[in-house]
Amino acid sequence: MSDVLERVTKIVIEHLDVDAEKVTEKASFIDDLGADSLDNVELVMAFEEEFDIEIPDDAAEHIQTVGDAVKFISEKVG
């Protein structure tokens, strides 16, 4: 879990160009980290690549926060 959080955080910082301290588990990509809908699509793709998983579109729609992403990915890879 902590490894997943670390890797997700790194991707979010890189893709959204935000300060590390803002990237908490509760942080919403759109509301707190300045992402728009296209950013979200790109983030999901980056998660897929990093963890070598597939995130279906309907699942991706529910990944709104850093915590959502970590939870989904942990279940997939765990």
Add this chain to the structure above:
Amino acid sequence: MRRVVVTGIGLVTPLGCGREVVWERLLAGRSGLGKIEHFETGDLACKIAGMVPRTDGRGGGREGDAGVFDPDSVMSARDRRRVDDFILYGIAAADEALADAGWDPQTEEDKCRAGVMIGSGIGGLETTYNNSIELHEKGPRRLSPFIIPGMLINLVSGQVSIRHGLKGPNHAVVTACSTGAHAIGDASRLVARGDADIMVAGGAEATVCRLGVAGFIACKALSTGFNDTPEAASRPYDKDRDGFVMGEGAGVLVLEEYEHAKARGAKIYAEVKGYGLSGDAYHITAPAEDGDGGFRSMSAALKDAGLTPGDIDYVNAHGTSTPLGDEIELRAVERLFGDHSDGLVMSSTKSAVGHLLGAAGAIEGIFSILAIRDGVCPPTLNLDNPSVETSINLAPKTAVKKPVKAALSNSFGFGGTNASVVFVAAE
């Protein structure tokens, strides 16, 4: 009709970026052409181009050099990944032009009266190329959502409008190598007719990539005989010319209604006095042999300006350094100017920066304006032995000092699309 003047200029070119540094180097006879090093050229017949010198080392640039292009100063690395380089160059040139004009609209009314018309001949070719490979190798799920907005031609105008809050007409010209000239002309007419008080207009191009170079090689347009001496490759009117050298970059002008500019005390470079357009209706890539298309676009621009050939002091030629086109244009100019050909100065600045395709007409319009401002016509480099005799002064190798009250800039594009713009000294 309302009068239209130029109040801001921005340049990103193979000679560097920034109005004065580029102009100084152009007048000094420096070349911006070099060997392509940022992609594999081993299997390409042409291995040279005019590349924007950048701080990331591309185009031979180094941090700290005068006029070096710093991508980080335009956009964050994150945003840059999402746009093709032609958009990056267009934004940078527009930033410079708007800062130069001192125009940063704050009220809703001012924002709505300012528009953008920055075109491109080809658009995001490298982005298309890279993502085609990605799609082929990894499938559709790996494609970025930013591909389309990162390669669409009108996204320079879109990005510039978002960045500067310009809510007036938002448009983009796509007429191959005439794009920049058409953008200046069309945007001027929007200002003249009252659709806007200010138009940010010009062209941007970034096709120095494998697909771009290979594509122009395939249609036999590029120089292939000067790979070891790139600075000598672009040689308009010279008997040894063998094709054009591709360039990249952007040219952007702030076009403003005259009274609007006067009222705010803006610096005025020149007036856009005339604009002419025509079609060859002849061939997809070759110019009509009788040069009639260019003749008619020049004639129309002069008529629109209310001037006669004797009023024109300088012609910035299309002059791409291709075997066919240069002489056809030269003959068309001679035909139009008649006795006034004697003493007329006509040069091709493509000899120094290469052919910037959709940006060419914009940067050449800017060079024509600076010729008026400073009373000096930039040279045609590498013109050792003209392939034909002419009484026109082609400004071989050295800039020609002379007062320039009126200048004509020509651009001709694939498909047989021609545009000519007349600039005059502001009164």
